Amino acid sequence: MGFYDDQVLPRVIDKLLGNRRMAPLRERAMEGLHGTVLELGFGSGPNVPLYPAAVERVLAVDPAVVGRKLAAPRVAASPVAVDYVGLDGQTLPVEDASVDCVLSTWTLCTILDVGAALAEARRVLRPGGALYFLEHGLSDDPRVAARQHRWNGLQQKVAGGCNLDRPIDELIAAAGFEVQRCSTFRIAGPKISSFMYSGVAARD
Numbered sequence: 001m002g003f004y005d006d007q008v009l010p011r012v013i014d015k016l017l018g019n020r021r022m023a024p025l026r027e028r029a030m031e032g033l034h035g036t037v038l039e040l041g042f043g044s045g046p047n048v049p050l051y052p053a054a055v056e057r058v059l060a061v062d063p064a065v066v067g068r069k070l071a072a073p074r075v076a077a078s079p080v081a082v083d084y085v086g087l088d089g090q091t092l093p094v095e096d097a098s099v100d101c102v103l104s105t106w107t108l109c110t111i112l113d114v115g116a117a118l119a120e121a122r123r124v125l126r127p128g129g130a131l132y133f134l135e136h137g138l139s140d141d142p143r144v145a146a147r148q149h150r151w152n153g154l155q156q157k158v159a160g161g162c163n164l165d166r167p168i169d170e171l172i173a174a175a176g177f178e179v180q181r182c183s184t185f186r187i188a189g190p191k192i193s194s195f196m197y198s199g200v201a202a203r204d
């Protein structure tokens, strides 16, 4: 990883996604989150102050060292215990059927083999467990979608491997989840990166 991806990008992401404007979206996406939660792409921990009271413990997974430093004050101030358990969502060092929920916010866009990460998420969830997600992805407007496909290569280079054009709900369903709730909507910002998917998908 170069200096930009390693040192600069996590700070930029923290400013862009860790701000107050995103908090209501995060809170809505986490409604119902409970028990032991595995958080994929924990980053700088912007969800930590917003976890619902029913969250008992968080297992954090993220490769970014700077993200961990930025997260430290949020983790220290939180009543919820956060344990770093791994660096890569594609291979989770976590037992089968051992967590109540998996949480992913703005992360399924970035993981290289998103199918592998979703399969791992499903593996570690208990029967009856669920994946809670808030992600940007492929727009439902064909003109915007065409632009997303066109700009995807550049986006991956400047944004740490982030993809603009992943059909998030389809990918989750293809991994064997039952998408129980999924709302799609636009937030402020460039159209190519502001089409959102937020919802819950059950393991079985």
Ligand SMILES: C[S@@+](CC[C@H](N)C(=O)[O-])C[C@H]1O[C@@H](n2cnc3c(N)ncnc32)[C@H](O)[C@@H]1O
Pocket (backbone or CB within 6 Å): 013, 017, 018, 040, 041, 042, 043, 044, 045, 046, 047, 061, 062, 063, 064, 067, 087, 088, 089, 090, 104, 105, 106, 107, 110, 111, 112
């Ligand atoms: C756009 S940031 C989102 C961070 C945070 N989840 C949020 O809501 O602001 C994407 C995160 O995914 C992490 N990431 C990239 N590849 C990953 C992988 N293979 N497994 C787990 N996390 C990964 C990055 O380090 C980064 O923290």
